[in-house]
Amino acid sequence: MLNVLTPEEALNLIHSEFEGSTSQIQVLPISSCLGRVLAQNIVAQEYVPDFNRSTVDGYAVKARDTFGCSDSLPAMLTLSGEVKMGIHADFEIKDGCCAYIPTGGELPQGADAVVMIEYTESYGDGTVGIAKSVAPGANIIFRGDDVSPDKEILSAGRKLRAEDIGALAALGIAEVKVYKKPRVAVISTGDELIHHTEKPSLGQIRDVNTPMLCALVDSFGAEAVPCGIIRDEEALLFDAVKSACDKFDLILISGGSSVGTKDATSRVIEKLGTLLFHGLAMKPGKPTILGKVGNKPVIGLPGHPAAAFFVTDIFVKELINVMLSTENENVFVNAKLCEAVSANHGRAQYTAVKLKKENSELYALPIRSKSGLISSLAGADGYFCISRDSEGCAKGDEIKVILR
């Protein structure tokens, strides 16, 4: 019997069954962490900046020495030093004195403001004229203005972006804990399949799922390993899945999951572990299987590449996010549907679209394909879902497109 779940039920089951199967942790230098998921909270240990710095090129002054000055009546200060970049300013500004300071230079003791160089004139005789008054604190970043110790900067679960890596570098954090990429076995099954680089004879078709699913899984932040094509023989599939369960964190098997004479995937899962569901109330993607062998998820995907694509992009992605303790970062845009799309089969229906912008309005053109084969998805910008209790969408309806 098929135990058919709705997409929502399947997502909930993925969370409840696999929330504990978190990926292991590894320590990496931050320069290798782009796109990796942080496995620790990052708490500052230092002040950023660590010293009072000038934000402009100019003169470090005591602000009160500039009060009342103007273009026509500059304050005359004694030049008593020069701050050099990267060198500790180990002198003090006394009353009536100033020191040249470059952008980013350390504010010397005694100074409490910086006057921009545009408002000053150095007379060359050790005197500097200041033509604009400044308030205390002007043009200075104080120690710890940006970050103080104990401030939480980043939280576990964050998929690291370049600016996060910059922040870690600024904080003096050279290595961080990230989750290991889950290793995903990608197995195709089917007597009719040949490697995608071979030329098919009549009756044969190229294995589209292996290269596609590997790329898709890699794009989720996991590491796909192509495990070849298994003939439609239960014993062969049993051996392949058993061996994959020893070596990988997640096993994807595509093909062989419709309820026909060759449906070996569910039987193999039942022999090795537990079948969690068999069948999803979605189109395409109905013949989808989820099982558990030990603590490892084993997913039977439809053999049809377009169906395998949708199921992987929705459910395998969610599963990998669960294993990485991170959130789904799908991006949605609203668009007006260019053509009606019917859907009256009691299953959630997923349809790929191309987007186009006209008069700053976004339109979605559904990609129609009798066969639902993968070549119809080439060049898609995203897809949308028509819920199972809807009979379709009319032309002009506002839809929510999941961007690809």
Place this chain on the structure above:
Amino acid sequence: MLNVLTPEEALNLIHSEFEGSTSQIQVLPISSCLGRVLAQNIVAQEYVPDFNRSTVDGYAVKARDTFGCSDSLPAMLTLSGEVKMGIHADFEIKDGCCAYIPTGGELPQGADAVVMIEYTESYGDGTVGIAKSVAPGANIIFRGDDVSPDKEILSAGRKLRAEDIGALAALGIAEVKVYKKPRVAVISTGDELIHHTEKPSLGQIRDVNTPMLCALVDSFGAEAVPCGIIRDEEALLFDAVKSACDKFDLILISGGSSVGTKDATSRVIEKLGTLLFHGLAMKPGKPTILGKVGNKPVIGLPGHPAAAFFVTDIFVKELINVMLSTENENVFVNAKLCEAVSANHGRAQYTAVKLKKENSELYALPIRSKSGLISSLAGADGYFCISRDSEGCAKGDEIKVILR
């Protein structure tokens, strides 16, 4: 003199100056092409599928033999064969006959429809009862339904996604032409800088820009190469830039671009080539330089990491897209601003935000930072721009957030 451009003018200049500097082309196996930019149009050479296929498990029939049948009065057909997956169906269905066919199997000659197995009964004596009539074409994908020769499947400039790789595999295209990743030299300048893994003494700061900009440039689909920290000496910078121009496609120099005593970047560019602009009417990011040495872009970025981040994410990204002949794929979302943000300095102002969803409404919380240092950008979800002729945004204003 500063030749200051608006952001729009700078983007236009990038296009007009560098549209010809397209990256070289390489041929790669499709399994290595995720995220790479296609350098050719892909036109189908084959039919997909290449033969008429069943979309269900069932019996291949002549449709007219099923007309008028029902549950109570099944059509009785002679079982005259079985289609095997992956093997050419080299027999013909004659009148009154049928053959078992699995999902994906090749439709035998003579058959024009498939009846799903659920509506059939095999009596075990060579006879099959058909309980539901089918129209010609039912449950069949015909040869070429998905793709016919000469159909354009993907266009040059497409950043390849997993489903595109699937489509290429389906079409028997094992290798494609893609643009080589532009190789980008990332140089930091400044006497105050130390490598980000070292411990700064007073007056020194860690080089945040090298690890951040390398990650950012990699995320654009280019290949960043960290080239170290150059002391503030024009001769050293000259040598470094000259040597980088021989080896790399694009040179990024951060720091040293404010108009102060140490402003060597613009002088080096003028010695080696042409200065295109010096100064952007944006905040942060004003001290930005664009030059051209030979045909190669040389960009002087602000030393402040947050400023370097915005300039790189906006202008260097655009430049790399131009070199890859592809379009910017920035994604925008609309959000309601949680707090007022002022801006009255005549420059386009970029402010990072965190997004939060409440009652299905998206809110943007501006990240405030006196110093604009990079640690304030950690954990940001995106940023928005206040145009130079605006005095700011009020609380509750709808803003367009560029997602990170």
